[in-house]
Amino acid sequence: MVSRSLPPIPRRRMLGMGAAAALAGGGLWWRASAEGDPPPSGEVVLSTGVPSGVYAQYGQLLRAQLARDLPQVRVTLLPSAGSVENIERLLAGEADFAIATADSLAAHRSHGPAGPKLLACARIYDDYMQLVVPARSPVRSAADLAGLRVGVGQDQSGVQLVTRELLAAAGLDFERDLTAVPEGIHTMPRMLEQGRLDAFFWSGGLPTRALEQLSQRVAIRLVPLGDLMPGLRDHGSQAAYYRAAVVPPDAYPDFSGSKATDTVAVANLVVTTERADIPLTERFTASVIRGRDRIATVVHAAQRVDLRTAIYTQPLPLHPGAERYYRSVKS
Numbered sequence: 001m002v003s004r005s006l007p008p009i010p011r012r013r014m015l016g017m018g019a020a021a022a023l024a025g026g027g028l029w030w031r032a033s034a035e036g037d038p039p040p041s042g043e044v045v046l047s048t049g050v051p052s053g054v055y056a057q058y059g060q061l062l063r064a065q066l067a068r069d070l071p072q073v074r075v076t077l078l079p080s081a082g083s084v085e086n087i088e089r090l091l092a093g094e095a096d097f098a099i100a101t102a103d104s105l106a107a108h109r110s111h112g113p114a115g116p117k118l119l120a121c122a123r124i125y126d127d128y129m130q131l132v133v134p135a136r137s138p139v140r141s142a143a144d145l146a147g148l149r150v151g152v153g154q155d156q157s158g159v160q161l162v163t164r165e166l167l168a169a170a171g172l173d174f175e176r177d178l179t180a181v182p183e184g185i186h187t188m189p190r191m192l193e194q195g196r197l198d199a200f201f202w203s204g205g206l207p208t209r210a211l212e213q214l215s216q217r218v219a220i221r222l223v224p225l226g227d228l229m230p231g232l233r234d235h236g237s238q239a240a241y242y243r244a245a246v247v248p249p250d251a252y253p254d255f256s257g258s259k260a261t262d263t264v265a266v267a268n269l270v271v272t273t274e275r276a277d278i279p280l281t282e283r284f285t286a287s288v289i290r291g292r293d294r295i296a297t298v299v300h301a302a303q304r305v306d307l308r309t310a311i312y313t314q315p316l317p318l319h320p321g322a323e324r325y326y327r328s329v330k331s
Contacts, residue, residue, distance in 0.1 A: 037279040041072035044280070047086040047095035048077055050154065050184040054205040055082065055099050055268075058124070058299050065291030070283055081184065082157030084108075090273050091115035097276075097284060101127055101158040101203070102267045103165075103238035106315045110238075116273040120313035121285040121322045125301035126265040127203040128247055129162060132192065132211065135219035135256035139199055142170035142225060149179045151188035151200025159184070162266065163201040165239065169231025189214040199223070203266070205301030206251040215254040222247060222255060226262025241266055241315070269313050281321025282328075289325075 046063070049055025056079060063075040078095060080086050086098035087108050092115075105118065133139045139148070145167070152174070153159025160182065164174050174180055181188075181197060188200040189210050202208060214220060226246075232239050245265035249258045270288055272281060289310060296302040311318065311326055318326070 039072050040070060040277070040280045040283065043074045043076060044096040044284075045076045045078060045094070047080050047089045047098040049080055049082050049086075049099065050157075051079060051186045052210040053082075053185045054127075054208055054299060054301065055080075057209070058099065058205075058295065058302065061295040061298055061302075062288065062291060065287045065294060066284070069287045069290065073280075080156075081154040082159060084158060084161060085156035087118070087271070088156070090118060090271060093275075097121070097270060097272050099124070099268055100271050101162075102241035102269060102315060104158045104161055105269065105271065106238040106241055107161060109315055116275050118271055118273055118316055119276070119319035119322075120316040121270040121272060121281060121319055122288045122305070122310040123313050124268050124270055124288065124310070125205050125299075125304045126243075126245065126267050127158070128206055128245055129166065129225055129264045129266075130202045130204070130208070130211065130247065131199060131223040131225055132189075132202065132214075132220055133199045133223055134192065135221050137199065137221075139223055141223065142166055142228060143172065144223075145170070145199060146172060146177050148198040149181055149196070151183050151191065151197050152180045153182065153201060153203070154184040155182050157184065158266075159201060159203045161238075162203055162242070162264070165232055165242075166201070166225060166228050166264065169228040169234075171231075185210045192220070193218050205268075205299060206247060207300065211252060212254070215252055219256045221257060222252070222261045222263075224262045225264050229264060232264065267312075269316065271316065272319055274319075276319060276321065278319075278321040278324065281319045282325045283321075285319075285322040285325045289329075 046059055048059035059077045066075050083100040083104035086100050089095040090098050152163045167174050185202050191197040192200055226244055229244050232242050242264050245263050247261040247263055249260055292302055292305040
């Protein structure tokens with residue numbers, strides 16, 4: 001389902017290199033050539049995330065890299081609630097590429113509706129679960145959230161998906177044991193600052209700019225979540241994609257009593273579908289890898305993008321275009 005805050009987007013589909021047709025509404029078209037793959041031209045749609053979130057930042061920087069590498073392709077960015085909505089857009093033909101977490105992709109494979117097969121271009125960086133509270137809050141663990149007003153991420157977001165799992169691992173019922181407030185990173189910091197939330201969950205790369213900015217206005221800290229890893233392993237097929245991780249103290253030096261904080265992390269993937277054109281996807285994947293250093297100057301988590309880890313895209317197989325790129329750079 002498309003976010004209600006966005007106008008409906010005409011249904012689109014991508015054509016193979018042998019086609020010579022235009023898509024209704026300004027879609028992407030390709031010309032076959034006996035001399036090899038011609039440069040792609042037209043438009044692609046990349047579904048990202050909420051304003052001020054890392055997905056949105058990453059998408060803007062990737063678009064700049066694609067402008068260098070694919071100058072005849074116009075990249076349109078669509079903000080979204082997050083991973084779940086991004087997956088739905090791919091399946092509906094409303095986006096050509098998207099960013100999504102490995103656990104949300106695993107949940108879709110287990111319970112999602114039928115549709116085109118989802119395939120991966122690259123593993124990029126990990127999201128870290130961050131439970132943020134005022135510095136003076138009595139909350140010391142997720143179990144202490146009982147009875148409180150807690151920001152849990154927007155509906156159709158990967159944040160809310162993993163938050164539900166974390167709360168269950170802490171012995172809390174998402175619907176009954178707390179007041180779950182379905183807001184995103186663009187609104188939760190201000191709500192915490194104004195006393196309208198007691199705590200909020202966020203899943204993102206380190207550091208997340210909205211949290212850095214909040215820490216400069218009000219004293220906040222992170223609550224450890226690492227103790228929930230054993231309980232997570234008992235819940236759902238997506239649990240296999242969570243790993244124990246640590247938020248280092250230098251991620252947020254302005255946080256109160258800044259120190260290493262045990263938490264849970266999950267990988268992010270750049271994703272497309274089986275409908276995506278092979279030459280385009282090859283070049284798109286190349287830009288994801290080639291743009292690492294430029295992107296990492298703003299999205300520091302992107303420093304972790306490299307050829308050694310990019311191919312580990314479980315639970316999805318690689319798209320043939322991505323495979324072609326990785327083979328070409330390893331030969």
